[in-house]
Amino acid sequence: MTAVGTGRLTIDRPLPAIVGGQARPVPAVLPAVEPATGRTWAQVADCDGAVVAEAVTAAATAFETWRSTSLAERQAALWAIADRLTATAADWPALLATENGRAIREAALIDVPTAAEIFRYFAGMARAVHGETIQGAPESSHVYTTREPLGVIAAIVPWNSPLISVAHKLAPALAAGNTVVVKPSELASVSTVRFVEAIADLLPPGVVNVVTGYGATAGDALVTDPRIAKISFTGGTESARTILGRAGARLTPALMELGGKGSLVVGPDADLDTLTEDVLTGVFAANGEVCFAASRLLAHADVHDELLERITARADRIRVGDPLDPATQLGPLISVAHRDRVSEAVDRAVAEGATVCAGHRVPELDGELGGGAFYRPTVLADPDGRTSASCDEFFGPVLTVERWTDEDDAVARANAVAYGLAGGVWTTDLARAHRIARRLQTGMVWVNTWFATPLGQPQGGVKASGFGREGAAETVREYQASKVVNVSLDTARPPMWD
Structure with a gap:
């Protein structure tokens, strides 16, 4: 080599x-x-x-x-x-x-x-x-x-x-x-x-x-x-x-x-500083090409607007570029064809009513990187979870953000997808944490974290x-x-x- x-x-x-x-x-x-x-x-x-x-x-x-x-x-x-x-x-x-x-x-x-x-x-x-x-x-x-x-x-x-x-x-x-x-x-x-x-x-x-x-x-x-x-x-x-x-x-x-469509249900009492870090990691790590990515965020109305603003601002600052550069935070998707499929899926969601808050574009990179399969990390607002973005797997760096006020409604929306791989809940209310974790129809549930996969913890x-x-x-x-x-x-x- x-x-x-x-x-x-x-x-x-x-x-x-x-x-x-x-x-x-x-x-x-x-x-x-x-x-x-x-x-x-x-x-x-x-x-x-x-x-x-x-x-x-x-x-x-x-x-x-x-x-x-x-x-x-x-x-x-x-x-x-x-x-x-x-x-x-x-x-x-x-x-x-x-x-x-x-x-x-x-x-x-x-x-x-x-x-x-x-x-x-x-x-x-x-x-x-x-x-x-x-x-x-x-x-x-x-x-x-x-x-x-x-x-x-x-x-x-x-x-x-x-x-x-x-x-x-x-x-x-x-x-x-x-x-x-x-x-x-x-x-x-x-x-x-x-x-x-x-x-x-x-x-x-x-x-x-x-x-x-x-x-x-x-x-x-x-x-x-x-x-x-x-x-x-x-x-x-x-x-x-x-x-x-x-x-x-x-x-x-x-x-x-x-595959999966991981939903993270955020309570009104969430620690937004730590949560923001975990959301970014949960959806943009590995270029978003992860089966248990946290690609769907259901945020309580009390924190929805601030959380969406924080995530959008941070997504816009993510360094997209050469994966061989140690400074790069997000590299290209696996192929141009896959990048285009992700972009088309975002187009479809926008046509259905989702709003682009960040990304949804191919970055302008110089030289040999100009033909690469790059795509900016994307954040979509889908308040009621009514578009395809909230139920279909992108397998790319795309996050949808929804709003909820009723816990039963939030759980029902999280479960109303074909997938059942990973889910999560973020709250300081211990009763709420256990209650939602029990009701999520997934093989894995994270509470106040995401992507924690120690050996010995069954994955599936x-x-x-x-x-x-x-x-x-x-x-x-x-x-x-x-x-x-x-x-x-x-x-x-x-x-x-x-």
């Missing part, structure tokens, strides 16, 4: 698939496009069904031995992966910023340490794998369960936080004794290939494999392979419907971590936001099956056949 131009990265060699611990060159390639400039900075393999089948074969073969490894061996392997990430931490931020436009300071502060900690967490959880003795069985029987790995896991990861997402898939699956074939997004495949190359010596060949390419070809071949024991997918709801439809023919189980949603949980002890069970063993302790039998 070398630097070109003004410190920009490029990879000179086409990146292969990784099958059975070895590079698997593929004649056809896809361009990796840097969203900040629109230039091709790398090439990745465009895998067909035959290459995907090879990867699944390698994983299935490796499973026969990996499933029998001791818990201590799995723990040591996961800890070694975390150490490798930590030791190479300086290598990742520029790559991640180049790949998907994530501001380099965010990538250094969040992505790399988080990925390492995920592996450390599940290294500990590897020792916690155990079955149960069933109480209440007849005295003539001894009944117990064991936890067994499923087999080959198809791990499909998105483009917005690829390193973190790969860690969320690999760590629990490996801790549980499975092998994995990873399919990254065609928009951000480089970091996944480089990561698996970097840890290849820490795992037996075939335990982790990577196939790159389009969802309709490589992805489809992976999810329809009859040897796949489970699909673990993070991405958009529409893609999930396609995957589940294809997998349904074989009844392949799945874990789905999907309900409704159109998916099913299954990541990042917690229960995640290991997502990748295991329970087997019951019933041992008879005597020879007595009822006289059924006399």
Whole structure:
């Protein structure tokens, strides 16, 4: 990997698939496009069904031995992966910023340490794998369960936080004794290939494999392979419907971590100084391309006007620019096409009655950045929550601000969306906090904060936001099956056949 131009990265060699611990060159390639400039900075393999089948074969073969490894061996392997990430931490931020436009300071502060900690967490959880003795069985029987790995896991990861997402898939699956074939997004495949190359010596060949390419070809071949024991997918709801439809023919189980429309309900007693910081982080971190972004703010009438004024003023000051510049606060979206979709969605909301308070424009940047997928952080006023902006996911740096006076109405509006991933409430009234938290139809609720995701806290949603949980002890069970063993302790039998 070398630097070109003004410190920009490029990879000179086409990146292969990784099958059975070895590079698997593929004649056809896809361009990796840097969203900040629109230039091709790398090439990745465009895998067909035959290459995907090879990867699944390698994983299935490796499973026969990996499933029998001791818990201590799995723990040591996961800890070694975390150490490798930590030791190479300086290598990742520029790559991640180049790949998907994530501001380099965010990538250094969040992505790399988080990925390492995920592996450390599940290294500990590897020792916690155990079955149960069933109480209440007849005295003539001894009944117990064991936890067994499923087999080959198809791990499909998105483009917005690829390193973190790969860690969320690999760590629990490996801790549980499975092998994995990873399919990254065609928009951000480089970091996944480089990561698996970097840890290849820490795992037996075939335990982790990577196939790159389009969802309709490589992805489809992976999810329809009859040897796949489970699909673990993070991405958009529409893609999930396609995957589940294809997998349904074989009844392949799945874990789905999907989109969201996070609503933060603000009480009349909120601490506006701290709240403003959390709102900005909640909606504009990672360029707003986060499934549990706080993209919808429902503010009580007593604080609505001041809060909207504060957020608008701060949004206007956010530094948008080169993601490789440490001073940049918000980089480009993943592609010009996605930027245009976000802008069109804002246009639609404005036509429906929303008011633009900040942003909703492409910034004027010089030189090679002029063709990038940049978009100013945008704030929309939608007092009654009647426009599409208050129910559709933008997956970009767009915040809608609503007004409420009746708590029941605020909760009803927050719940009146298809999604159910993350929600929140900001108040100093403890009763209100618990009351609203209980009523929000989401998998995660934050009180007086946003984006707090410590390891051990289950992450996942309900409704159109998916099913299954990541990042917690229960995640290991997502990748295991329970087997019951019933041992008879005597020879007595009822006289059924006399």
